Amino acid sequence: MxxxxxxxxxxxxxxxxxxxxxxxxxxxxxxxxxxxxxxxxxxxxxxxxxxxxxxxxxxxxxxxxxxxxxxxxxxxxxxxxxxxxxxxxxxxxxxxxxxDETYTYNRHVNRLTAGQDARMIAQAVRRGVSQERIAAVLGVNERTVKAKVKLLTGIGHDVAALLADKNCPAATYEILKSMRPLRQLEAAELMCSQDNFSSAFARAIKLATPPEQLIYVPASNEGKDEAVQEQIDRLEREIASLQTKVTDVEERYGVEHMHLAVSLSYVTTLLENKDIRSWLTINAPGHYANLHDSVTLAGPRSRSRQVMR
CATH class of the missing domain: 3.90.1530.10 (Conserved hypothetical protein from pyrococcus furiosus pfu- 392566-001, ParB domain)
Known part of the structure; x- marks a missing residue:
């Protein structure tokens, strides 16, 4: 050793x-x-x-x-x-x-998602491992193993690949099964774009899905049709508003980041001037310290090292 x-x-x-x-x-x-x-x-x-x-x-x-x-x-x-x-x-x-350190082991561990867990169990069953043995090894009952084996049945390959590494609960997969393949993919892409894989969000998407895009069309209830339609309209407005806000934030972030980069470059150029740096050090040391810290933390490293000299 x-x-x-x-x-x-x-x-x-x-x-x-x-x-x-x-x-x-x-x-x-x-x-x-x-x-x-x-x-x-x-x-x-x-x-x-x-x-x-x-x-x-x-x-x-x-x-x-x-x-x-x-x-x-x-x-x-x-x-x-x-x-x-x-x-x-x-x-x-x-x-x-x-x-002698214990931080890394549990800090950098990769947890299996529900989709990955179900796929591995299904592969083990196809290779001849009995569900009873899998249940004994995992310490769960056989009904849980049977449910995991069937979890991805009815889920499209593209959808399964898209959600494979996402923390998507089993209830969300069950809701996706009630949608047709194209609508499944649209729902999965929407959940990924919003980083929301909860079953409540999946149910909201299903509620906003036209009946012809559902595999099992829910029975209509005349007393609730108007309320359901109002919920669908409100959900569509909220999703459209949220997508508009996300697009607006992305556009403003790009412009503001460019302004910040230009400003930092200009400030770095000023601080590289010995006369300006000397004047600021004597007459405005507080401002000089703030400008120097901003350039050092957020500016280009090569320019920062020159200023620090």
Missing amino acids: NLHDDSPPGAVRAAFERQTVELPVAVLRPHRPLVASATHCKKFLQVLASVATLGLVEPLVVIQERDAEGYYVVLDGRLRLEAFRRLGKESAICLFATA
Whole structure:
């Protein structure tokens, strides 16, 4: 085990040792204790079910403890370690880290969206994995697995690709299924442009959809037709107003950014003049400090370095 940085200057330092090791659970200690509620949450129960069914999928990240020889601190994997202890496991596969830091692991983790989760489960079922086994590994009931397998059924390929990495809940997918393919794509593009993937927004889009663009045309209710039409008209006006405001903001931002760039360039040119800089330093030091900070923070770096000299 080599925890020293032997890489040449300028090289990217490896964050882990290349080889995994198997360590006794008794010598592993979490970097901080688990709170009491952590072992009762849904996440821990899923980890416990996964470890019991498949074993350890992702190794624990550890580093040697400084004050106790032969013991190791678990930087990432406290829930997995607790699951191993509760299941009576004697050893665990570990990966040695080269730095004692715990910020990166959970800060830069990519969470699966509902669409990605459903696609992976559906692929596993097509490859012969039983839904009962998937439910046992994930710690959920079989009905949840069946619902995830069918989540993207009826969703167009373009729509699924557009929403694949978006935090789009399962309820939104169910609403999109009631629309025809072209309307599905229009709705998905509208949700992406507004960065709103809630089921309430999807229902509003469905409400504004003409009946011929719906797969299942809702039964008309004469007593509510007028109120529904008013809601549709109001929604269309709000969407048109919002799109107009977004366009106006984009146009004004471009003009204001250009004005700011020109102003900063002019101020930088003034501050590069020794006589002007000397006069400002003596007669208006406060103004000079503000101008200098503005150029340094927002102006071009090369020009800023010249002023700082």
